[in-house]
Amino acid sequence: MKFHLSRWARPIAAVAALAVVSSCGLPSPGPNKRQIFAGSVQKQGDAFVVSVNDRVTRATAVVPALGFSEAFKNAALLGSDVIRPGDVLGITVYENVDDPLLGVEGSPATVLEEVQVDGAGFIFIPYAGRIKAAGNTPDAIRRIITNKLGEQTPDPQVEVRRAAGDGSTVSLIGSVGSQGVYAIERPTRTLGTMLAQAGGVTIEPEIAQITVIRGSHRGKIWLQDLYDHPELDIALRGGDRILVEEDTRSFTALGATGGQAQVPFESQTLSALEGIAQVGGLNAGTADPTGVFIFRNEPAEIAGAVLGRTDLQGAQRMVYVLNLTEPNGMFMARDFVIRDGDTIYVTEAPFTQWSRVISAITGTATSASSLTTLTDGSGG
Numbered sequence: 001m002k003f004h005l006s007r008w009a010r011p012i013a014a015v016a017a018l019a020v021v022s023s024c025g026l027p028s029p030g031p032n033k034r035q036i037f038a039g040s041v042q043k044q045g046d047a048f049v050v051s052v053n054d055r056v057t058r059a060t061a062v063v064p065a066l067g068f069s070e071a072f073k074n075a076a077l078l079g080s081d082v083i084r085p086g087d088v089l090g091i092t093v094y095e096n097v098d099d100p101l102l103g104v105e106g107s108p109a110t111v112l113e114e115v116q117v118d119g120a121g122f123i124f125i126p127y128a129g130r131i132k133a134a135g136n137t138p139d140a141i142r143r144i145i146t147n148k149l150g151e152q153t154p155d156p157q158v159e160v161r162r163a164a165g166d167g168s169t170v171s172l173i174g175s176v177g178s179q180g181v182y183a184i185e186r187p188t189r190t191l192g193t194m195l196a197q198a199g200g201v202t203i204e205p206e207i208a209q210i211t212v213i214r215g216s217h218r219g220k221i222w223l224q225d226l227y228d229h230p231e232l233d234i235a236l237r238g239g240d241r242i243l244v245e246e247d248t249r250s251f252t253a254l255g256a257t258g259g260q261a262q263v264p265f266e267s268q269t270l271s272a273l274e275g276i277a278q279v280g281g282l283n284a285g286t287a288d289p290t291g292v293f294i295f296r297n298e299p300a301e302i303a304g305a306v307l308g309r310t311d312l313q314g315a316q317r318m319v320y321v322l323n324l325t326e327p328n329g330m331f332m333a334r335d336f337v338i339r340d341g342d343t344i345y346v347t348e349a350p351f352t353q354w355s356r357v358i359s360a361i362t363g364t365a366t367s368a369s370s371l372t373t374l375t376d377g378s379g380g
């Protein structure tokens with residue numbers, strides 16, 4: 001007796017497909033809105049889920065505070081003529097005699113090039129002896145040498161020039177035109193002029209940060225602020241180290257966006273709207289504009305201001321929700337500030353999830369139907 005399976009094979013295939021879909025999770029790029037909300041503190045989860053409004057944007061609008069301390073800003077300009085240990089001097093002595101004390105007969109001038117001030121601050125001049133140079137100006141040194149030589153040769157005329165030595169130098173490294181050690185001279189006594197001397201910065205000005213290290217102290221500013229705020233063009237000191245580097249902050253974009261990646265900041269401040277735009281916007285075919293989430297570990301003081309609580313301790317897991325379809329949704333996204341380490345996640349639209357379910361069901365049913373056809377063809 002033959003059994004014909006065609007009558008009941010298709011219903012069984014459909015039931016089997018539904019059973020598979022209901023028992024096995026479908027592939028997904030990430031959690032949906034319902035699953036994210038299920039992890040909220042209100043539902044025994046460990047994250048606070050907060051809808052973004054004007055109050056929330058104001059409470060979370062925190063940007064990195066860069067700047068120099070008062071000690072940096074109040075430091076006076078170095079006297080460009082004050083000699084320091086390590087400086088190099090050029091000295092010329094003119095003698096009005098036929099047989100000069102320092103030079104050779106018939107030569108009216110004796111030139112001493114590159115006389116370096118030693119670590120104790122002294123220089124040595126023949127017939128004048130050891131002379132204290134550090135702390136003096138070239139003119140003061142000229143008078144000292146003149147008085148010393150005047151005891152041995154009549155009316156000597158002395159010229160003292162300060163050259164660029166290593167007595168007052170700074171080092172520049174990082175994204176500058178020419179890294180190296182530069183002497184602090186009259187035209188380069190401030191941060192801005194020294195950067196210009198090194199060829200300027202070689203990265204985008206909007207993301208360039210400048211760090212000045214002076215002993216155990218350091219300060220960091222944005223390059224743009226250096227020119228917007230003259231008080232940040234600080235006076236340099238010998239031994240300063242200047243580092244120019246690009247902004248290292250970044251955020252992560254996941255879900256139904258134009259691209260999924262870790263994305264560096266392209267400006268000092270970045271809004272949620274700009275962050276989404278940096279990765280190509282929302283995916284037109286799959287994104288749910290009502291489900292834009294920002295995941296962040298928020299300091300207790302900011303989380304407390306957002307939630308209206310004072311009992312929080314330590315960083316809190318916060319999930320901020322943006323609904324771009326609301327009348328002011330785009331404004332909220334424009335005003336909400338993204339911070340270093342944030343994750344922007346866009347959920348899929350319900351239609352996309354339903355289409356995936358239908359595809360899974362029809363795919364399973366098709367496979368079952370093919371199996372039935374093979375069974376019918378093989379006989380009863």
